[in-house]
Amino acid sequence: MNYYSTNKQEHGVSLEEAVVKGLAVDKGLYMPDAIRPLPETFYEHIDQLSFQEIAYRVADAFFGEDVPADTLKQLVYDTLSFDTPLVPIHDAIYSLELFHGPTLAFKDVGGRFMARLLGYFIRKEGKRQVNVLVATSGDTGSAVANGFLGVEGIHVYVLYPKGKVSEIQEKQFTTLGRNITALEVDGTFDDCQALVKAAFMDKGLNEHLQLTSANSINVARFLPQAFYYFYAYAQLKRAGRADQVVICVPSGNFGNITAGLFGKRMGLPVKRFIAANNRNDIFYQYLKTGIYTPRPSIATIANAMDVGAPSNFARVLDLYGESHAAICADISGATYTDEQIAETVKQVWTGHHYLLDPHGACGYRALAEGLQPGETGIFLETAHPAKFKDTVEKIIGEPIEIPAKLQAFMQGKKQSIPMSKTFADFKSYLMTLKP
Numbered sequence: 001m002n003y004y005s006t007n008k009q010e011h012g013v014s015l016e017e018a019v020v021k022g023l024a025v026d027k028g029l030y031m032p033d034a035i036r037p038l039p040e041t042f043y044e045h046i047d048q049l050s051f052q053e054i055a056y057r058v059a060d061a062f063f064g065e066d067v068p069a070d071t072l073k074q075l076v077y078d079t080l081s082f083d084t085p086l087v088p089i090h091d092a093i094y095s096l097e098l099f100h101g102p103t104l105a106f107k108d109v110g111g112r113f114m115a116r117l118l119g120y121f122i123r124k125e126g127k128r129q130v131n132v133l134v135a136t137s138g139d140t141g142s143a144v145a146n147g148f149l150g151v152e153g154i155h156v157y158v159l160y161p162k163g164k165v166s167e168i169q170e171k172q173f174t175t176l177g178r179n180i181t182a183l184e185v186d187g188t189f190d191d192c193q194a195l196v197k198a199a200f201m202d203k204g205l206n207e208h209l210q211l212t213s214a215n216s217i218n219v220a221r222f223l224p225q226a227f228y229y230f231y232a233y234a235q236l237k238r239a240g241r242a243d244q245v246v247i248c249v250p251s252g253n254f255g256n257i258t259a260g261l262f263g264k265r266m267g268l269p270v271k272r273f274i275a276a277n278n279r280n281d282i283f284y285q286y287l288k289t290g291i292y293t294p295r296p297s298i299a300t301i302a303n304a305m306d307v308g309a310p311s312n313f314a315r316v317l318d319l320y321g322e323s324h325a326a327i328c329a330d331i332s333g334a335t336y337t338d339e340q341i342a343e344t345v346k347q348v349w350t351g352h353h354y355l356l357d358p359h360g361a362c363g364y365r366a367l368a369e370g371l372q373p374g375e376t377g378i379f380l381e382t383a384h385p386a387k388f389k390d391t392v393e394k395i396i397g398e399p400i401e402i403p404a405k406l407q408a409f410m411q412g413k414k415q416s417i418p419m420s421k422t423f424a425d426f427k428s429y430l431m432t433l434k435p
């Protein structure tokens with residue numbers, strides 16, 4: 001399968017090249033030339049298949065031409081060694097729990113798959129080392145670092161803002177060692193992202209090192225996020241409730257929901273999607289007005305969605321031929337303040353004894369407010385509430401349990417390299433690395 005750039009200056013790019021480069025030279029995002037529908041018989045019997053079996057069928061549609069079947073199967077099965085159960089909350093609302101992976105967030109799926117696919121290409125070609133640069137405000141860094149841990153031929157550099165991530169988050173990427181290096185930047189998340197962007201633009205640096213990104217702009221991280229939409233549908237079908245399915249996705253950079261839209265294009269019977277925003281409601285405003293106006297992000301308690309210029313918006317536009325009407329026919333929006341998010345976490349805890357994280361709370365609330373009679377709603381619970389311990393405990397007024405996986409990270413010893421926010425310092429550090 002070949003890939004083209006959403007900016008249309010690049011065509012005929014191989015999967016391998018798209019994965020290794022991350023972003024196209026024209027700064028567009030890569031899209032596959034074709035999105036192949038899966039046969040009707042697959043959907044008829046999907047409720048009898050396991051998560052791994054379903055995911056392999058989806059992966060085969062995306063990557064089957066470029067990766068041998070047994071290798072691809074292994075990649076998928078290794079990635080999905082944990083479950084993503086669909087849990088009924090009340091009435092017609094279900095939570096798709098995407099937090100049963102190693103770092104307790106949905107980004108584990110894409111992070112692990114990308115690490116394995118890139119590792120495969122490096123082994124196959126006997127390529128020189130690839131260096132993954134990732135800027136994080138917390139969650140992306142841990143999922144990417146843990147996904148790539150121990151993968152030969154790849155070194156990961158995680159840039160994070162000093163003093164601005166929680167202790168639990170910091171421990172998840174500073175305690176790993178081996179092929180993971182944490183750079184503690186004296187600045188904000190935006191400074192970290194600016195350093196990474198500048199590094200990709202710098203000619204000298206790119207001649208010295210093979211650099212790539214592991215944000216959701218990378219097709220190898222983004223496409224595997226489609227897997228669990230199919231499995232969610234299968235679970236709903238098993239429960240006899242798969243007639244009018246609405247899926248609600250707490251969204252920031254819009255990688256997650258775009259993968260779901262790809263699923264719909266492949267025939268997955270989803271009636272419609274809802275994109276739930278926090279106060280960074282650029283997409284919500286776009287749906288209302290037809291005008292896309294990025295603006296600086298503001299800090300909220302659902303901080304993994306604090307995005308002022310959603311990078312995958314370009315993919316959504318491309319998928320719908322730039323038609324605002326076509327986009328509005330498939331997706332509606334919602335936006336919530338911190339007060340509304342907190343109120344929702346508290347209400348659902350008190351009323352239904354289900355503990356939401358601040359991101360999932362946006363998703364739940366959009367369904368609770370927007371589901372029509374006859375519809376069944378799934379919201380994506382994108383992270384375990386314990387990842388936002390302080391926020392959640394303050395809201396519900398009682399201590400919460402920390403899962404063993406998170407506790408294990410807390411035992412590790414933090415190791416990081418201090419870094420200023422000036423590009424010259426970052427560049428000279430990278431230039432000392434062996435290619």
Ligand SMILES: *Cc1c(COP(=O)(O)O)cnc(C)c1O
Pocket residue numbers: 105106107139140216250251252253254255256257304305359382383
């Ligand atoms: C990354 C993240 C999101 C947003 O996902 P996008 O693909 O960027 O839209 C939502 N919730 C959590 C917990 C996240 O980590």
